[in-house]
Amino acid sequence: MGGYVIRRLLQTVPVVLGVTALVYFILFQTGDPTFLMVSTDASREEVERIRRELGFDQPWYIQYLQFVGRAVRGDFGVSLRQGQPVFNIILERYPATLELTFAAMFIALALALPLGVISATRRNSAVDNLAMAFALVGQSTPVFFLGIILLFVFGGLLGWFPIGGRGRGEPLDELRHLVLPAVTLGTFSVARNARLVRSTLLEVLGQDYIRTARAKGLAERVVIWHHALKNALIPVVTVVGLEFGTLLGGAVITETVFAWPGVGSLVIKAIGQKDFPVVVGTVTVLSVSFVLINLIVDLLYGYLDPRVRYR
Amino acid sequence: MDGRPRPETVVEVPALGRELGTAARRRARGRLVASLLANRLASFGVVILGLVCLAAVFADTLAPHNPRVGDLVNSKLPPAFLPGGDPRFLLGTDELGRDILSRVIHGSRISLLVGFTAVALAGAIGVVLGLISGFYGGRIDDVIMRIADIQLAVPFILLAIAVLAVLGPGIHNIILTLGVAGWVTYGRVVRGQVVSLREKEFVEAARCIGVPNPIIMFRHILPNTLAAVIVVGSFAVASTILAEAALSFLGLGVPPDVPTWGGMVAAGRDQILTGQWWVYTFPGLAIMLTVLAINALGDWLRDYLDPRLKI
Numbered sequence: 001m002g003g004y005v006i007r008r009l010l011q012t013v014p015v016v017l018g019v020t021a022l023v024y025f026i027l028f029q030t031g032d033p034t035f036l037m038v039s040t041d042a043s044r045e046e047v048e049r050i051r052r053e054l055g056f057d058q059p060w061y062i063q064y065l066q067f068v069g070r071a072v073r074g075d076f077g078v079s080l081r082q083g084q085p086v087f088n089i090i091l092e093r094y095p096a097t098l099e100l101t102f103a104a105m106f107i108a109l110a111l112a113l114p115l116g117v118i119s120a121t122r123r124n125s126a127v128d129n130l131a132m133a134f135a136l137v138g139q140s141t142p143v144f145f146l147g148i149i150l151l152f153v154f155g156g157l158l159g160w161f162p163i164g165g166r167g168r169g170e171p172l173d174e175l176r177h178l179v180l181p182a183v184t185l186g187t188f189s190v191a192r193n194a195r196l197v198r199s200t201l202l203e204v205l206g207q208d209y210i211r212t213a214r215a216k217g218l219a220e221r222v223v224i225w226h227h228a229l230k231n232a233l234i235p236v237v238t239v240v241g242l243e244f245g246t247l248l249g250g251a252v253i254t255e256t257v258f259a260w261p262g263v264g265s266l267v268i269k270a271i272g273q274k275d276f277p278v279v280v281g282t283v284t285v286l287s288v289s290f291v292l293i294n295l296i297v298d299l300l301y302g303y304l305d306p307r308v309r310y311r
Numbered sequence: 312m313d314g315r316p317r318p319e320t321v322v323e324v325p326a327l328g329r330e331l332g333t334a335a336r337r338r339a340r341g342r343l344v345a346s347l348l349a350n351r352l353a354s355f356g357v358v359i360l361g362l363v364c365l366a367a368v369f370a371d372t373l374a375p376h377n378p379r380v381g382d383l384v385n386s387k388l389p390p391a392f393l394p395g396g397d398p399r400f401l402l403g404t405d406e407l408g409r410d411i412l413s414r415v416i417h418g419s420r421i422s423l424l425v426g427f428t429a430v431a432l433a434g435a436i437g438v439v440l441g442l443i444s445g446f447y448g449g450r451i452d453d454v455i456m457r458i459a460d461i462q463l464a465v466p467f468i469l470l471a472i473a474v475l476a477v478l479g480p481g482i483h484n485i486i487l488t489l490g491v492a493g494w495v496t497y498g499r500v501v502r503g504q505v506v507s508l509r510e511k512e513f514v515e516a517a518r519c520i521g522v523p524n525p526i527i528m529f530r531h532i533l534p535n536t537l538a539a540v541i542v543v544g545s546f547a548v549a550s551t552i553l554a555e556a557a558l559s560f561l562g563l564g565v566p567p568d569v570p571t572w573g574g575m576v577a578a579g580r581d582q583i584l585t586g587q588w589w590v591y592t593f594p595g596l597a598i599m600l601t602v603l604a605i606n607a608l609g610d611w612l613r614d615y616l617d618p619r620l621k622i
Contacts, residue, residue, distance in 0.1 A: 018461030
């Protein structure tokens with residue numbers, strides 16, 4: 001197990017390097033941000049000097065290696081607009097994004113499980129059809145549109161929830177701020193997971209050991225929740241890891257709609273201001289978190305399915 | 312007859328094989344239509360998608376007004392069926408006095424164009440790389456699959472945001488970005504199928520008579536993976552349309568004067584508190600219905616072509 005963890009960690013290194021190279025290459029090869037940092041009346045010598053100071057005169061692979069060398073120490077450079085270290089800016093906003101993402105994930109699982117189980121156990125009933133229709137609609141609704149509709153109905157019209165921001169201090173106030181963005185972000189995942197739970201559960205329910213369990217007179221409740229669901233959840237767990245990537249991406253959009261002060265709204269603002277160090281830093285941090293979450297999910301796998309042997 | 316079954320009786324897979332006779336092909340097509348009509352949701356999908364396609368093709372004739380020009384005299388008019396509405400503007404006008412209906416009709420062009428061309432591009436890249444990866448295996452396979460891993464480690468929408476931030480808005484850039492960002496799913500699915508197909512007798516037979524590798528790959532193996540590619544592609548059109556809408560919503564899609572559904576919802580975001588819900592609701596519903604139609608069709612296609620596909 002220990003060896004497996006180390007090997008799996010080592011495997012993530014080239015992936016992380018590849019990701020940063022990809023992002024760095026995309027962002028720095030298409031333009032030289034020096035001009036954004038100097039005043040328009042700066043002399044050519046002045047521009048040249050700043051370019052050399054920032055290292056933009058070096059070939060891209062040198063720039064990239066320097067970037068990686070600094071990044072492993074948590075140094076993503078300085079924001080071109082705010083003048084602060086990028087790492088500090090990200091660190092300040094990262095908890096908000098994590099909070100939103102985990103809340104959405106919680107909603108996704110808390111609703112998808114019962115929905116999927118009810119659908120599978122009452123296959124083709126009215127409840128099943130309704131749940132699956134909801135799932136199909138949920139999967140087809142753009143995150144930003146859902147967010148705006150929820151804002152309009154529950155924020156504007158009914159006034160139940162605040163229309164943006166994260167709230168400060170009181171837990172209850174923070175919770176009220178969190179509800180709409182988390183529901184917005186989580187709906188797509190509720191839909192996808194409910195469908196997945198339903199189809200895997202249906203598959204498992206057709207197997208022999210379930211017939212055995214029923215034949216020996218176990219209550220249907222026990223058969224479903226104790227015997228069937230355990231096996232049906234295995235593919236769901238894999239998807240949950242991947243789901244995290246969808247949620248982090250969706251968080252960028254949700255945060256923009258709800259003025260949620262996380263890294264998603266940060267990256268969109270940075271793009272508007274051509275603040276490339278912030279963009280590179282944020283995308284790197286988000287991608288690395290995604291890779292790490294998937295690593296954790298992989299390791300959790302063994303607990304859920306003892307048949308998985310770590311080699 | 313030498314007692315072997317005639318080709319028509321062997322073919323169970325729907326009309327994808329190139330060696331089907333005309334009679335068998337007609338029969339297969341009949342089965343396809345019958346299966347489609349039996350699925351109410353999929354039939355609904357065909358109707359909706361057909362309407363959207365018609366709207367896109369005949370936008371200039373169908374739209375009652377110029378989608379880009381409005382008269383401020385008519386600004387912020389509610390839909391015609393509400394008090395204060397103007398019968399000339401069926402779905403109302405935005406704050407610049409532009410007709411919402413005309414803009415929704417024209418917006419279908421961008422959604423469909425980006426949805427289908429980006430998916431075609433992603434499919435072409437993914438199928439070729441997947442074929443090469445699965446057929447040759449070894450070092451090439453490793454390299455291609457590691458690139459896929461790296462790309463998967465960056466959340467899709469985040470990657471698209473980063474690339475578009477650099478390339479700048481524009482229809483070509485968005486197609487290119489979504490196309491290149493989306494190849495991984497095809498690559499993996501095709502590779503998975505090719506790995507098992509290349510061991511089959513018909514490939515061995517082709518090799519024995521000296522058929523060159525590229526022809527084995529594209530003439531003999533490729534047609535057998537098409538069912539999976541079509542299913543992946545149908546869902547990809549839905550998610551690409553959602554991605555395009557999200558990017559346009561964030562202002563990274565096409566230039567703002569081109570009417571897009573995502574861009575229209577973004578413009579309506581500022582109207583949440585003013586109560587002009589029609590500005591964002593109709594374009595939002597247009598995205599939802601189109602994506603819903605494609606998802607419903609995708610579900611049916613998967614069940615029809617290969618129910619065992621887990622996509």
